[in-house]
Amino acid sequence: MTKGIEGLEMSPIGGLKKAGVYALSDDGKCVQNSYLMRNIVRYAKSFNLPILDHCEDMAMFNGGVMHEGEWSTLLGIQGIPSAAEEMIVDRDIILARDEDCRIHIQHISAKEAIEKVRTAQKSGIKITAEATPHHITFTDEQIKHFDSNFKMNPPLRAEDDREALLEGLRDGTITVIATDHAPHNETSKLVEFDHAPFGIIGLETAVSICLTQLYHQKVLKLSELIAKFTTGPAEVLGLDIGTLKDGADADITIIDINKEYVIDKNAFFSKSRNTPFHGMKVKGKVMATICDGNFVYQAK
Numbered sequence: 001m002t003k004g005i006e007g008l009e010m011s012p013i014g015g016l017k018k019a020g021v022y023a024l025s026d027d028g029k030c031v032q033n034s035y036l037m038r039n040i041v042r043y044a045k046s047f048n049l050p051i052l053d054h055c056e057d058m059a060m061f062n063g064g065v066m067h068e069g070e071w072s073t074l075l076g077i078q079g080i081p082s083a084a085e086e087m088i089v090d091r092d093i094i095l096a097r098d099e100d101c102r103i104h105i106q107h108i109s110a111k112e113a114i115e116k117v118r119t120a121q122k123s124g125i126k127i128t129a130e131a132t133p134h135h136i137t138f139t140d141e142q143i144k145h146f147d148s149n150f151k152m153n154p155p156l157r158a159e160d161d162r163e164a165l166l167e168g169l170r171d172g173t174i175t176v177i178a179t180d181h182a183p184h185n186e187t188s189k190l191v192e193f194d195h196a197p198f199g200i201i202g203l204e205t206a207v208s209i210c211l212t213q214l215y216h217q218k219v220l221k222l223s224e225l226i227a228k229f230t231t232g233p234a235e236v237l238g239l240d241i242g243t244l245k246d247g248a249d250a251d252i253t254i255i256d257i258n259k260e261y262v263i264d265k266n267a268f269f270s271k272s273r274n275t276p277f278h279g280m281k282v283k284g285k286v287m288a289t290i291c292d293g294n295f296v297y298q299a300k
């Protein structure tokens with residue numbers, strides 16, 4: 001959306017469209033100037049590009065490192081209030097309404113923000129949202145161990161936020177599951193919790209975690225869960241992909257929904273190991289991945 005994701009100057013959106021981009025984002029940062037954001041939204045609409053927004057009011061964020069709530073108080077750690085997310089979600093809903101454009105809320109985490117999206121969708125505003133596997137699995141209580149593999153932004157929130165995410169997935173407010181994959185090397189995470197970088201990896205564990213937490217826990221039917229990984233994201237991006245219909249690309253994931261195993265970070269293909277899921281017993285495993293008709297991954 002902005003040059004150097006600095007939030008100061010709009011990127012050359014027409015040129016980006018010509019170069020083949022499917023969507024615009026400043027992910028990791030968030031455009032704070034709402035007038036600039038409105039201009040971006042208008043340009044994006046004229047080029048038929050959706051906006052994917054990392055929603056965070058930086059003044060409210062104020063150097064926080066975990067969710068602001070009971071646990072941040074107990075641990076004496078600077079918190080990130082849910083309002084930091086909710087304020088920007090509110091702004092984006094207003095812009096999507098006034099400009100009649102599409103805005104997708106990335107890694108939504110706060111119950112108040114989910115409720116705002118639900119209400120906006122009911123009034124026909126083109127706002128969509130995604131959830132991450134880690135926000136549906138863990139809460140801020142995990143921070144009591146000071147393990148920086150549980151430090152991400154948006155932060156793990158409270159149990160009622162986690163339940164709101166499950167409800168949002170169940171009732172269709174949230175149509176996408178995305179990992180917010182953020183690799184870091186081991187040494188950068190091996191520092192005091194306050195100083196560790198935000199972010200975890202999630203690509204290699206997403207399907208197993210979601211089958212365990214959403215399908216086997218009976219939050220979603222299998223077809224609903226698959227849609228959140230396939231047609232849901234495709235609709236947000238306006239792409240005719242993610243289906244097995246006649247003539248579709250042979251991009252296929254083969255899953256054993258009942259295979260149980262223990263997640264081992266040392267078996268990852270990623271060079272990074274910053275996962276909160278290491279050692280977790282899960283049910284459901286990717287057995288093979290076919291991309292463009294070729295096997296690119298097969299489980300041992």
Ligand SMILES: [Zn+2]
Nearest residue numbers: 027028054106
């Ligand atoms: Zn982000």
